[in-house]
Amino acid sequence: MALFQTPSLMIVMTGALVGIAASLLGTFLVLRGSSMLSDAISHSIVFGIVIVWLLTRQQTGPFQIAGAALTGIFTVFLSELLASTKRVKNDAAIGLVFPVLFSIGVLLLNVYARDVHIDEHMVLLGEIGFVWLNTLDIAGYPVPQALLSMSLMTLLNLAFVTIFFKELKLATFDEALAKALGFAPVAIFYALLALTSATAVAAFDSVGAVLFIAFVIVPPSAAYLLTDRLTLMLLCGSIISIASSISGYFLAVAWNVSIGGVMAVMTGVFLMAAFLLGPRYGLVAQILRRRGLEQSNECRTLAVHLYNHEDQPEQAAENVTRALHDHLMWDEARATQVLIRSIDQGLVTRNGDLLQLTEKGRAEARRILEPWRMAGA
Secondary structure, three states, rough: OOHHHHHHHHHHHHHHHHHHHHHHHHHHHHHHHOOOOOHHHHHHHHHHHHHHHHOOOOOOOOOHHHHHHHEEEEEHHHHHHHHHOOOOHHHHHHHHHHHHHHHHHHHHHHHHOOOOOOHHHHHHHHHHHHHHEEEEOOOOOOEEHHHHHHHHHHHHHHHHHHOHHHHHHHHHHHHHHHHOOOOOHHHHHHHHHHHHHHHHHHOOOOOOHHHHHHHHHHHHHHHHOOOOOOOHHHHHHHHHHHHHHHHHHHHHHHHHHHHHHHEEEEEEEHHHHHHHHHHOOOOHHHHHHHHHHHHHHHHHEEEEEHHHHOOOOOOOOEEEHHHHHHHHHHOHHHHHHHHHHHHHHEEEEEEOOOOEHHHHHHHHHHHHHHHHHHHHO
């Protein structure tokens, strides 16, 4: 089938599947504040891969995935055991455990597996540009092995998230309630970590374990800046992963640089875009909201000023534009802008030089002043 003989399509599809599989699990890790566990797991699986090879002499397959899953769980278990001593904090415990396991894995690799095609450089960095060369014959068609393995992991992760969505949601946001309802949040968490480990070892032939971390953490983080709804976060993370794979591939080809590296960089570009342009938490939206609040407060300040001098002997001198500079410390340009906005909002009308409140403006001024008057009484 020509579809499976198109290198560019196979590369993009593999990258997209890695991103989707990773972000489905990474969303919950990010929400739990445990996203860096993916870094620890991605390094420590080298230890699991070597141990499985020493026991079975198999470099790939279900035994390797199972070994990586157990290694991930073992990494977290050791980290939590070390943190439970109260001698080190949880993040420091993670930082102590995974370098040890990674170092032992590299040492075993160099001592007992020198002539075996298990290279720590490939495990960590991978080479997604060559995934179309390593194929399996399926119904007479050469299908990239990485595409098959990542398709299976993506379906498995999707099934896990779909079936245990309620349990994952409760365990993530309210572990005490999940425990009270009998949902076994600890078991759910370790299952999540086991799948993260399995996904990492399935991905190391394509994007590598280190670049896998970017797909676990960055798309869910970008999605978190775009929405507060969990289902939309999962969807947005997957879309960002797909967009990063497509754009990363074509940019890498154009610049003649690492494909996997540019895919990871593009996740960062989308994160920056979400940070700047997110509808609720984006920097631009926050600046615009803050500016809108300031402008609204300026209109309220004008309404209160006019209300205080309304129907008073000094009204003709105080409720005019030129008086705003002395009393409110506004220059002419600012006073003019505030007046225009107040008129547009229906708070103020202009009668020659005299500024007068509308019923809406008078009600707004009373609403603002009422708590102060009650406090004074």
